[in-house]
Amino acid sequence: MFDAAVIRKDFPMLSRPADGKGLVYLDSTATSLKPAAVLQAMDEYYTTYGANVFRGIYSISERATAAYEGARGDVARFIHARDTREVVFTRNTDESISLIYYAWALPALGRGDGVVTTMLEHHANFVPWLELRRVKGIDLMFWEPDETGLLPIDALETLVSKKTKLVALTAASNVLGTLPPIGEIVKRVKRINPGCIVLVDAAQAAPHMPLDVSAWGADIVAFSAHKMLGPTGIGVLWGRHEFLEGLPPFTFGGDMIKEVHRDRAVYQDVPHRFEAGTPYIAGAIGLGAAVRYLEHLGMEDVRRHEMDITAYALKKLQAVDGVTVYGPRDPKDRGGVVAFRLEGIHPHDVAQVLDDDRICVRVGFHCAQPLHECLHIGPTVRASFYIYTTEADIDALIQGLLRVQETFR
Ligand SMILES: Cc1ncc(COP(=O)(O)O)c(C=O)c1O
Secondary structure (H helix, E strand, O other): OOOOHHHHHHHHOOOOOOOOOOOOEOOOOOOOEEEEEEEHHHHHHHHHOOOOOOOOHHHHHHHHHHHHHHHHHHHHHHHHOOOOHHEEOOHHHHHHHHHHHHHHHHOOOOOOOEEEEOOOOOOHHHHHHHHHHHHHOOEEEOOOOOEEEOHHHHHHHOOOOOOEEEEEEOOOOOOOOEEHHHHHHHHHHHHOOOOOEEEOOOOOOOOOOOHHHHHHHOOOOEEEEEHHHOOOOOOEEEEOOHHHHHHOOOOOOOOEEEEEEOOOOOEEEOOOOOOOOOOOOHHHHHHHHHHHHHHHHOHHHHHHHHHHHHHHHHHHOOOOOOOEEEEOOHHHHHEEEEEEOOOOHHHHHHHHHHHHOOEEEEEEEEOOOHHHHHHHOOOOEEEEEOOOOOHHHHHHHHHHHHHHHHHOO
16 A cells, blocks of 8 residues: 555655744755665665676675676666666766767757657756757757647657658657657557657656656656755666667776777677776665555556645636646646745745745746747646555644735735
8 A cells, every 4th residue: 555654654754843843844856866776776786786787706895896786687677678788877967968968869860850858858868959950950840738738749750751760759748747648649649650759758757647658759867866865976777779789889998898999899788888998886776765665656656646646736726816726736747746836925035935944945037038938937846655654644734834924915
């Protein structure tokens, strides 16, 4: 049985401090809290077998290598990759997408080639394509959401053509919560142009719902460990094996080569070709533990809980005078994130007053400034939820917002 109140006990940061004021953490979209199992797995590596990977033929190094590669296997299983070689460890989602920019898009695309992205994107999946237009003159097209934040699927027929080389889109908006139907979108894109590469930013999808990259049929999927109970500093690039195999390295040095001579170097096969130097071993181990923790909960139940909590939050927020909520109306169409504005009060003031009660929300453009421009709105307040979020957290937020309104009345 999925029970957020029980799950909370696994999270040291949610244990009540001496002053009695518990943390109301509503910023999991920025980064999630970490369960003890993840912290222990990382601590165990550093305290009992903290050797480097690959190089050693002594037992603790072999154990470290097995744990590092085991984590790759955990991630592959979690996202339903066909092959563990399709999982590359990076630093985060930004780096995963930048890797594709440098290793594929920059050398391969140029004038006359089309790239489609959406106005829902985090800057991680927007800025690289602006830059590609600046340096290579590609034709960049933007898929705009309707007024409720949904992407009208028929627009693909006009946006995608035989000239389109890349469609880069999010699986879950970090502001509106919109969940574009990736499987259907990939099918449509490939029907129009089978050679078009589809890149999915899954930073807000992987932590929150079952993910099957093979069923999606996309070519590239990127996400970050720290948003799914894992540590900061490690991310994932999943790529279709045949696609990754054709790419050159992104960084150079140790572990990404098979042999080096005065006149040449022979590069490793994927994924190690993209993991030059000593990797974030403890990070990978922490990510593996995070994935196993989520699998134990069951991703269907994780999604169901977040839908329930989002429905509750939408209902409560909409009942507060002066609150405007953005994004799809139906919780089934959105992830566990709600962006809103409080009439007449700047979002920064809202966050500052909420912080007096240890209520953590995020304010600003959430690294999605083009989306805010597209919606013709200023900065927003964003509350986001995860496995440990309870209705009591939402109630505390609502009480906090009423206090904000009193303060600024
Ligand atoms: C949708 C989306 N994409 C990309 C990112 C970037 O993630 P990271 O900072 O881990 O690279 C975020 C972070 O909030 C995000 O929400």
